[in-house]
Amino acid sequence: MKNLLLLITILMAPIIVMAQDTFFQNSNENVRSEAIRITTEYNRELAFSGEQELLFRQKVAEFLIRKNEIEKAFSGQKKIDLLSALQREETREMNDILTRLQMEFYRKVKPQIQPVKTVEKK
Template sequence: MKKIIFILILSISFSAFSQDPFLQKSNPEAKAEAVRITNLYIPELSLTGEQQLLFQQKVEEFLIRRQKIEAEFKGKEKLDLLYQLQQEETDEMNDIITRPQIQVYKKIKPRIQPLETIEKEK
């Protein structure tokens, strides 16, 4: 019985301290772009110091995911996945910024982080 409890506690501790796989691999280009994007949002959202860091990390995470989608998919499927990714990013920003900030964020996000468009074939 003690062994089972020990194994259970051990497995829980491993999962509790695991990291997001997207952030485990450092990507200097994504980090630089995340800093640039965050700097555009700072005056618009009046981000605090702690919010800036969390916001930048979240933007970087989603930039890495976006790059992966752009590399693996094409056409409408790619656009649908990018749209879904932007929705997830907006939802996760709810944990970082306040309700008034999220309202401003939703208004200015299409200008700062536009979604790609595709050409229709004739």
């Protein structure tokens, strides 16, 4: 009986972990491909370790989903303000994934890789 319970627990563990991952729950193929593209561009500058790359890509996907929600729900200056705040939050959260030196490079290249939109004045 203990062996059966252990076997069921081992087989269910990956499903439980994936169910808690927002990257797999909320993303679609466009978000995944965009997250991979963005991560690849950053990787050229930052030289991620294997685990860092996965964590970075998941974080980028999480923020792409949030960005898409803001772009659908808002317009004008309010949209720009929310997107700017989202960019700042993303940068803060990357601090948990990247080393100090990588963060310095990340902050330098982020405006080129992920520029913030601006509102045109009429």
